[in-house]
Amino acid sequence: MAQAIKKGTRVIGVDRSRLGTVLGKRYASGESIRSLAASTGRSYGFVHRLLREAGVELRRRGGATRSHTAPLGTGRGGATRGTGGRGGTGRVAAGRGAARGQHAPKAG
Secondary structure (H helix, E strand, O other): OOOOOOOOOOOOHHHHHHHHHHHHHHHHOOOOHHHHHHHHOOOHHHHHHHHHHOOOOOOOOOHHHOOOOOOOOOOOOOOOOOOOOOOOOOOOOOOOOHHHOOOOOOOO
16 A cells, blocks of 8 residues: 555555554654655655654654754754854854844844
8 A cells, every 4th residue: 555545545444554554664664754655656745744744753854864963163962052953153142033134133
């Protein structure tokens, strides 16, 4: 049942739980939600919801390739001062949208 499913076809009951189990095993072995969605012909949201329904523990964003134990100040996983753990210039931005550069702080 892991082959492409006709778009718009409802997957319910036993078929839904069976598909959730199959996709859960593939996800646990390292396959991404996006690749599961592509191989089944379903959306990312559908596969994500199905995995959650099946009780699969989802990985953090970025999959298994990111290190979450990098030393402080590197901008790679560890918290850095004034940047929210995202690396960058070290400048502390204030206000809504400041992190995206939409609202520059007013000069003093």
